[in-house]
Amino acid sequence: MSPLTVGMPPTVLVSGASVAGPTLAFWLARAGYAVTVVERTDGLREEGQNVDVRGAAREVLRRMGLEDAALAATTGEQGTAFVDDRGRDIAAFPAGTDDTSGPTAELEILRGRLGQLLFDATEHDVEYRFGDQVRGLDQDANGVDVTFASGAQERFDLVVLAEGVNSRTRALAFPEARKQHLGMVIAYLTIPRQDDDTDWWRWYVAGRGRGVSLRPDDVGTIRAAVNLMTDTRGLDELDSAGQATVLRRAFQDVPWGAPRILDALADGAPFYFEDLAQMHLPSWSAGRIALVGDAAWCATPVSGIGTTLALSGAYTLAASLAATPDHRAGLADFEQRMRPFVAKAQSLPPGTPGLANPRTDRGRALLWAALRLAASRPAQRVGGLVGGALGSFGRPPADAYRLPEAPSAVAD
Ligand SMILES: Cc1cc2nc3c(=O)[nH]c(=O)nc-3n(C[C@H](O)[C@H](O)[C@H](O)COP(=O)(O)OP(=O)(O)OC[C@H]3O[C@@H](n4cnc5c(N)ncnc54)[C@H](O)[C@@H]3O)c2cc1C
Structure with missing residues (x-):
């Protein structure tokens, strides 16, 4: 240039x-x-929760001397467990042990x-x-x-x-x-850790298009998220009080995880609200x-x-x-x-993110069955089966991209 x-x-x-x-x-x-x-x-x-650094990106950090x-x-997250209405494990997937695999990456960092x-x-x-x-x-x-x-x-x-x-x-x-909305909003917030919390990412599929997830961090708190399938757009433009009201109405009958999240919201905990959209x-x-x-x-x-x-x-x-x-x-x-x-x-799997957030009891029962099956298979199936069901984790494989040579002195 x-x-x-x-x-x-x-x-x-x-x-x-x-x-x-x-x-x-x-x-x-x-x-x-x-x-x-x-x-x-x-x-x-x-702000922000755990993000994954996988494959080629891990190599970028390595080349920067930051790995x-x-x-x-890292947050110390040990893996991902899907839980039932009382917080009991339905299916558990231990953290990946290499650069790329598993729902919880080895390099999971706030x-x-x-x-x-x-x-x-x-x-x-x-x-x-x-x-x-x-x-x-x-x-x-x-x-x-x-x-x-x-x-x-x-x-x-x-x-x-x-x-x-x-x-x-x-x-x-x-x-x-062009923004392409996925029909889902997520609210992220940090809540106090309590005695029965673990170092696993616990994810409760709550039905009626809702989900609750609690993740450990390395600073003694819990990173919570609630997600909601909704056809209403513009919720991200409401003020915080308006968004909190939407969340309270949507999650008030959810038995696991939600009560403490709603308590934190009532106490005025700051949260980050996102209406999921891809950019094209x-x-x-x-x-x-x-x-x-x-x-x-x-x-x-x-x-x-x-x-x-x-x-x-x-x-x-x-x-x-x-x-x-x-x-x-x-x-x-x-x-x-x-x-x-x-x-x-x-290119998310068909049905993403709705499949992971079923609106009907039957949909939730099918998802839970698929998760149980996936958890009983060898780890290498996780990316395919769970990824297919939940629309993430390893699609595409993050090591499928070959980095160019490291940038050197600017060409004259
Ligand atoms: C506060 C925050 C929390 C997040 N939490 C999560 C999370 O929990 N989980 C997750 O998967 N992803 C989260 N993300 C998104 C995640 O960081 C990105 O998907 C990914 O890392 C790509 O990062 P990026 O640098 O392209 O964009 P982003 O991380 O979105 O960063 C954009 C930056 O640009 C700044 N900015 C915006 N507008 C302007 C402007 N007009 N002028 C100057 N600066 C501007 C923003 O303040 C921000 O610092 C979060 C992002 C942010 C900003």
């Missing part, structure tokens, strides 16, 4: 400091770019912890600006003029949006972006503006592979850009490498 000023390193603005943004910044900085990361919140966000630190920060590791690894080589965001983008053949909410104006050689599925800046350059775009770049991570291709949490895609995709984008002086060729190469992997991740 020819830089704005001859003899100066090319400048890149990355918007979003969660997983994809700092990973991209790490590798671009290593390749000699001058990188600025802007994040709209006032600091790194701590050991990430392994030392999203906020992973974000912190990535930030720590980049803060000296990258300029971070918190509490600001892009308001305007105006590009020509040689660069992008960026107007920030703070009023600042600056020109960059390239702008990459890593703002997650609900990116607002995306619409400025990609009006054709015909292209992940428009001139000198590009997308990466969930902003480009969100596959949703039911894919089980969002963080893996973000890490591998950000690494690949940096490698593709650094390999050529022509940013168009670099962006095309990135897209060509990542599209097949993303397409597989987004």
Whole structure:
């Protein structure tokens, strides 16, 4: 990419400091770019539950020298157990013991912890600006003029949006972006740990399109989630009080897990509410503006592979850009490498996520029977049978993607 000023390193603005943004910044900085990361919140966000780092993404962390630190920060989750109305195990799947397999990955880490590791690894080589965001983008053949909410104006050689599925800046350059809702909302929150909690991810299929899950963390609390199949859209735009009311009405008769979650909500516990949607775009770049991570291709949490895609995709984008002086060729190469992997991740099994959240008693009985059967089979069947039933865990295999060579000095 020819830089704005001859003899100066090319400048890149990355918007979003969660997983994809700092990973991209790490590798671009290593390749000699001058990188600025802007994040709209006032600091790194701590929220979020356990995310899986599998296959190719695990290799990305390895190449960043962060694998050991990430392994030392795992949540300690021992596996996934589906439970009945009284919390008794129906089917249990121990954690994976390699880079890729099992509902619970070996590298299971809180999203906020992973974000912190990535930030720590980049803060000296990258300029971070918190509490600001892009308001305007105006590009020509040689660069992008960026107007920030703070009023600042600056020109960059390239702008990459890593703002997650609900990116607002995306619409400025990609009006054709299409959101495909899955008909399910999830609320995540942290609740106090109690004596009968375990280090397993316990998942209760509650019927009438509802589910409750409790997961351990390594800081002495429990990461809870409730999910609800619903045809009503726009719930994510309600205020917190409105969302809490929706959850209270939907889960008040659910016997396991829900009472303590509703108590926490009544006590004002903060929660993160998501209306699950995939992002589909015909292209992940428009001139000198590009997308990466969930902003480009969100596959949703039911894919089980969002963080893996973000890490591998950000690494690949940096490698593709650094390999050529022509940013168009670099962006095309990135897209060509990542599209097949993303397409597989987004192609959820038929019936997902409804099959895992049956609305009828009969549907729930069938699911429980399938889970019992899956748990009685050798571990290698888990990805197929349980993945097929629940629509996640190992589709596609996260090691099916081959990473390019590590980005090196930016091509002249
Ligand atoms: C707070 C939070 C909690 C999450 N919890 C879970 C979870 O429990 N389970 C799960 O599977 N996935 C969770 N995710 C999603 C998960 O992190 C992603 O699926 C995956 O890691 C891909 O990450 P990403 O970096 O592409 O996007 P994201 O992780 O969504 O990060 C996007 C970043 O961009 C920032 N941003 C948004 N808009 C702007 C803007 N206009 N200007 C500047 N910055 C902006 C956001 O504040 C955020 O830091 C969570 C994401 C967030 C932000």
